[in-house]
Structures are given as structure tokens and as C-alpha cells.
Amino acid sequence: MNRVSEVITSSVAQLTESDTARLDVELLLAEALGKNRTWLFTWPEHELDAKQLKEFNRLLSQRIQGRPIAHILGRREFWGLDLECNEHTLIPRPETELLVETALDLDLSSGARVLDLGTGTGAIALALASERPDWKITALDIVPEAIELAKRNAANLRVSSIHWCLSSWFEAVDKDQKFELIVSNPPYVEENSPWLDIGDLRFEPRSALTAGGEGMLDLEFLVKGAVKYLAKGGFLLLEHGNTQAQSLEKLFISNGYKSVRSIQDLAKHDRVSIGQL
Numbered sequence: 397m398n399r400v401s402e403v404i405t406s407s408v409a410q411l412t413e414s415d416t417a418r419l420d421v422e423l424l425l426a427e428a429l430g431k432n433r434t435w436l437f438t439w440p441e442h443e444l445d446a447k448q449l450k451e452f453n454r455l456l457s458q459r460i461q462g463r464p465i466a467h468i469l470g471r472r473e474f475w476g477l478d479l480e481c482n483e484h485t486l487i488p489r490p491e492t493e494l495l496v497e498t499a500l501d502l503d504l505s506s507g508a509r510v511l512d513l514g515t516g517t518g519a520i521a522l523a524l525a526s527e528r529p530d531w532k533i534t535a536l537d538i539v540p541e542a543i544e545l546a547k548r549n550a551a552n553l554r555v556s557s558i559h560w561c562l563s564s565w566f567e568a569v570d571k572d573q574k575f576e577l578i579v580s581n582p583p584y585v586e587e588n589s590p591w592l593d594i595g596d597l598r599f600e601p602r603s604a605l606t607a608g609g610e611g612m613l614d615l616e617f618l619v620k621g622a623v624k625y626l627a628k629g630g631f632l633l634l635e636h637g638n639t640q641a642q643s644l645e646k647l648f649i650s651n652g653y654k655s656v657r658s659i660q661d662l663a664k665h666d667r668v669s670i671g672q673l
């Protein structure tokens with residue numbers, strides 16, 4: 397009854413609310429056993445001892461109550477980097493890797509000055525720094541716990557090139573400082589969106605998820621605000637909701653940005669937009 401394969405099957409059946417039940421169970425079981433997922437496939441006959449079973453059930457019961465896997469494990473992988481996560485920030489999402497990819501495709505020169513606004517776990521800034529250690533990256537967040545977390549993530553990954561700072565959007569940026577690239581994954585979910593009551597979103601800070609004006613308020617603020625801080629020819633790159641590309645493109649254009657375009661994620665949803673000053 398306590399074989400790895402049996403524990404997986406019976407636990408998946410209990411996780412009716414999760415649409416990634418099998419993956420969830422495998423991650424939690426691997427954690428309880430101190431192994432990786434590959435080990436589980438290699439040793440399906442392994443019998444859990446009482447202590448292992450107890451630890452696994454402790455983790456599983458949290459997941460049954462809806463707690464995100466990233467919070468139970470205290471970490472999430474993003475861009476191949478292991479990031480510590482907690483309830484103070486958004487959990488890094490695969491869609492946001494599209495923003496990282498788009499930023500890297502710009503192939504900015506060595507020493508390019510890059511600003512990440514609302515960095516949360518530090519995911520975007522750290523992914524960029526891992527690929528382009530030659531860029532001068534500044535990452536800001538309004539939540540002190542987020543900056544502490546991002547700094548810990550940087551230390552764990554031995555990234556020392558990023559300047560982290562507590563700031564409400566551009567507040568802490570010097571008036572005459574300029575950047576070749578400004579990126580952000582700001583809050584963009586509508587305040588009364590039904591999605592907020594489903595899945596992981598229930599456990600993430602509202603301040604990282606929602607914005608007024610049908611989710612457009614912070615996006616709009618950033619399009620307008622970045623004008624002052626972009627170097628000539630500099631880019632603003634923003635993640636947004638899958639129905640916001642058109643309105644956002646209009647905002648870019650009315651604020652003087654050129655070469656405005658949106659890029660689709662793997663689900664074929666417009667997910668990031670970019671404009672150049």
C-alpha cells in the first residue's frame with residue numbers, strides 16, 4: 397500500500413481541484429523523500445516508511461486545501477533558475493519567460509542599462525542577469541519583503557550585478573537616470589475578475605495582481621512614466637493580460653513610442669507588448 401506508485405495513484409485521486417494533480421503529487425512526494433522526480437519513476441516499488449508517509453501527507457493536505465505548490469515547497473523554477481518563493485510576491489509564471497526571451501532578442505549592447513519595475517521574486521531581473529551579466533540591471537519593488545526575497549534569490553544564485561531597491565514604481569530612480577530597456581510584469585488583472593477566486597491566485601498578494609481601470613491603470617502609468625527614463629531608442633517591454641494588447645498598443649502610440657508590437661505566448665495569447673522611443 398505504501399509503494400511509490402500506489403501512493404501517487406491514490407493521492408492524485410484526492411487532488412480533484414488541481415488541473416496539474418499528477419505533477420503536484422510527484423513534486424510533493426519527491427520533496428518528502430528528499431529525491432527528484434526521476435527517482436520516483438526509477439523506483440516505483442520503493443516502500444515509504446512511516447516517517448516519509450507522514451511527511452508526504454503533511455505536504456499533500458496543504459495542497460488539498462489549495463495552497464500553491466510554490467508556497468508548499470518554498471520555491472519555483474523560472475528560466476531554469478531555482479527561486480525561493482513566498483506569500484509576499486507573485487509566483488513566477490512560465491508566460492513571463494516570453495518577456496525575458498523578448499528582452500534578450502533585442503540584443504542590447506554590453507553595459508546596457510536595464511530597469512525591472514515590480515520585480516517580486518526577482519525572476520525577470522535574475523533571468524536577464526544570468527544571460528547577460530554585462531548588462532547594468534536595476535530592480536525595484538514597493539514591498540520590502542519582496543526586495544529581501546529577491547536579494548536572497550540573487551545571493552543563492554551568486555548574482556551580484558543587480559542593484560535592488562525599495563521603490564514605488566519610478567520613485568527611487570534619479571530624475572536624470574536613463575535606461576536602454578525598461579521591463580515590467582505589473583498587476584493587470586481586473587479588480588473583480590472571477591479568476592482571483594480560483595487556484596494559486598487566491599494565495600498571491602492582490603497588490604501584485606490587480607489594477608483599476610479594467611486592469612489597465614498600472615500599464616498606463618508605466619507607458620507614460622517610462623518616457624522620462626528611457627534613453628533615445630530605448631525600449632519599454634510590458635507583460636499584460638490576453639485581452640489588453642490593443643488598448644496597450646494605442647497607449648504606446650499616443651505617448652510617442654515607435655515600432656509598437658505585441659508577442660503571443662505558447663497558448664497564442666498576446667502576452668507582452670513593446671515600444672521604442
Ligand code: GLN
Pocket residue numbers: 486489491581582583584585597604605606
Ligand atoms: N498572469 C497572471 C494571471 O493571470 C497575472 C500576473 C500579473 O498580474 N502580472 O494569473
